[in-house]
Amino acid sequence: MNSSHDLGFAAVHDAPIAYLQRIRTYYQALGYGAPYEWAHYVDVPFAPLAKPLSQSRVALVTTAARYQPGQGEQGPGAPYNAKAKFYTVYSGDAAQDHDLRISHVAIDRQHTTAQDPGSYFPLPALRRSVASGRIASLAPRFHGAPTNRSQRVTLEVDAPEIVARCLADGADAAILVPNCPVCHQTTALVARLLESRGVATVVMGCAKDIVEHVGVPRFLFSDFPLGNSAGRPDDPASQAFTLELALRVLESAPAARTTVQSPLRWSASADWKLDYSNIERLSPQEIQRRRAEFDRAKEEAKARRQEQ
Numbered sequence: 001m002n003s004s005h006d007l008g009f010a011a012v013h014d015a016p017i018a019y020l021q022r023i024r025t026y027y028q029a030l031g032y033g034a035p036y037e038w039a040h041y042v043d044v045p046f047a048p049l050a051k052p053l054s055q056s057r058v059a060l061v062t063t064a065a066r067y068q069p070g071q072g073e074q075g076p077g078a079p080y081n082a083k084a085k086f087y088t089v090y091s092g093d094a095a096q097d098h099d100l101r102i103s104h105v106a107i108d109r110q111h112t113t114a115q116d117p118g119s120y121f122p123l124p125a126l127r128r129s130v131a132s133g134r135i136a137s138l139a140p141r142f143h144g145a146p147t148n149r150s151q152r153v154t155l156e157v158d159a160p161e162i163v164a165r166c167l168a169d170g171a172d173a174a175i176l177v178p179n180c181p182v183c184h185q186t187t188a189l190v191a192r193l194l195e196s197r198g199v200a201t202v203v204m205g206c207a208k209d210i211v212e213h214v215g216v217p218r219f220l221f222s223d224f225p226l227g228n229s230a231g232r233p234d235d236p237a238s239q240a241f242t243l244e245l246a247l248r249v250l251e252s253a254p255a256a257r258t259t260v261q262s263p264l265r266w267s268a269s270a271d272w273k274l275d276y277s278n279i280e281r282l283s284p285q286e287i288q289r290r291r292a293e294f295d296r297a298k299e300e301a302k303a304r305r306q307e308q
Contacts, residue, residue, distance in 0.1 A: 010270070011270050011271075013270060013271075013273055013274055014270035014273065015273075016208040016209065016221070016223055017207070017209075017273050017276060018209055019181050019207045019209055019210055019276075019277075020038060020209050020210060020213060022276065022277050022278060023036070023181055023277055024036070025279055026277040026278075026279050029279040029282075029287060030287060030290060030291045030294065031291055036149070038185060038210065038213055038214070039151045039185055039188070039189060039213075039214045040213050040214060040215070041192070041214060041215040042215070043215075044192065044195075044215040044216060044217055044256035044257055045192055045195040045196040045217065045256065046195060046217045046255060046256035047194075047195045047196075047197075047198050047199060047200045047201075047217070048200065049172070049173060049200040049250060049251050050172060050198075050200070051172065052251070053134060053135045053136070053173070053247060053250065053251055054133060054134065054135065054136055055136050056135060056136050056137075056172040056173055057135075057136060057137045057138070057139055057169070057170055057171050057172050057173075058126065058135050058137075058138055058139065058171065058172070058173045058174065058175060059138070059139035059141075059142065059143065059166045059169060059171035059173070059174040059175070059199075060094065060122070060123055060126060060138070060139070060142040060143070060174070060175050060176075060177070061142070061143050061144075061145055061162060061166075061174055061175070061176040061177070061187060061190060062100065062120075062121055062142060062143070062144055062145070062176075062177050063102075063105065063144070063145050063146075063147050063177070063178050063179050063180070063183035063186060063187065064100035064101060064102050064117075064120055064121050064144065064177075064179065065084055065085065065086050065100065065101055065102070065103075065104050065144065066086070066090065066092070066098065066099065066100060066101075066144070067099040067100070067101050068083075068084055071083040071084050072084065073103065074101040074103040074104075075101070075103070076113045076114055076115035077109070077113040077114070077115070078101075078103040078114075079103075079109065080103070080104070080105075080106060080109070080293075080297060081103040081104055082104065082297040082298070082300035082301035083104075083300050084101065084103050084104040085104040085146075085147070085301055085305075086104070086144065086146055087146050087148070087305050088146065088158075089143060089144060089145065089146065089158055089161045089162055089165070090143070090144040091141040091142065091143050091144070091165060092141060092142050092144070093140070093141065094123060094126075094127075094138045094139060094140055094141055094142050095127075095138075095140070097123075097124070098121075098123070100117060100120075100121050101114065102114050102120055102179045102180075102227055104147070105147055105179045105180035105182075105183055105227075106180040106181060106182070106226070107179050107180055107225070107226045107227030108225035108226045108227055108272075108275075108276050110225075110272075110275050110276070111225040111266075111272040111275065112224075112225045112226075112227045112228055112233065113233070114227055114233075115233055115234070116233035116234050118230060118231065118233070118236070118239045119227070119228045119229075119230055119231055119232060119233040119239065120177060120179055120227055120228065120229055120230055121177065121230065122175070122177060122204075122230040122231075122239065122242075122243050123142055125230070125239055125240060125243045126138055126175070126243070128240075129243065129247070134244075134247065135247070139166065139169040139170065139171045140169055141165065141169055143162050143165055143166070145158060145159075145162060145176075145183075145186050145187060145190055146158055146186070147179075147180060147182050147183050147186055148182070148186060149182055151185070151189065154185075154186055154189050154190070155189055155193070158186070158190070159189055159190045159193045160193065162190050162193075162194075163190075163193050163194055163197055163199070166194060166199055167197060167199070171199055172199065172200065173199060173200040173201065173202075173250055174191070174194050174199055174200075174201045174202075175201070175202055175204060175246060175250070176190060176191050176201060176202070176203045176204070177203075177204050177205070177229045177230055178203065178204075178205050178207070178229060179226060179227050179229065180226055180227075181207055181210055181226070184203075184205050184206075184207040184210040184211050184214075185210055185214055187203050187205070188203060188210070188211050188214035188215070188216045189214065191203050191216045191217065192214075192215070192216060192217075195217050200217070200218075200250060201216070201217055201218060201250075202217075202218040202219070202220055202246050202247075202249050202250040202253075203216050203218065203219045203220070204220045204222070204229045204230060204242065204243075204246050205219065205220070205221065205222070205229045206221070206222050206223070206224050206225065206226050206227075206228060206229050207226065208221045208223075208259070208261075211259075212257070212259060215256075215257065216256075216257070217253065217256045217257070217258065218249045218250060218253045218258050219249075219258070219259045219260070220242070220245050220246045220249050220259075220260055220262065221259055221260070221261045221262065222242060222261075222262045222264065223261065223262070223264075223265070223266065224264075224266045225266060225272060225276070226276070228266075230242055230243065231243070231264075232264070232266070238264055241262075241264065242262060242264070245260065245262055248260075
């Protein structure tokens, strides 16, 4: 019998990370109680793109945070920083450059550093798409979606606010770019509400099971470490290709729940997929350390929320 290696098969673990199961096991091992209940829908709204992208105005929704001086380390390689979180929707001028960071979310810090904003905030790439005529225009503002574990707050407060701002800006379509696991849930919920109001959407993300579990109209999946939904860092060609794929999904998806996987690979080896929140790779001492670290982060986040 031929071995899988002889046949050229990929490694068994070279498949999209099962974040829902991985995270459930991880937090239970840390000593927390009932597992988090992720949003899940059967029916998915779908708004066909009303006109070609060359005639459409596109909005950008991000879960990245504006840099906040005095709130601790937020640069490339920074550890998780609850002080840098934000709890209300914000907007920024899409014609300007912005200093956005993702130190406040649970990206894959072992395999990426967030050193290149182009890997998680494709605003400059979208402006280039406008310049080339690929899309007609950008909405005058991009919008920041808070990474909120409360689906009720997202559905009743944050998502309606983002929808209202996109509609006020005359957006025909929206691109949503999450980073951490909860970010993927947040943007999926926002996308659903945008579609119900006639705005076509595509989510660009790295957590396939979470987005598909929620249920979205269009999803471009990049099998990269969390924090790189817009392409590989320091790789402009990868980022341009990833955005172009998202635009193609936006204009050509035949129905709701359309997922397209990017053919790009993070690296020749898939071993990075074994590490994220994998309790089997952690010692009891490391589990204790992470529990204490998470408890501190919760207290910092609670204090930050009260400040805002």
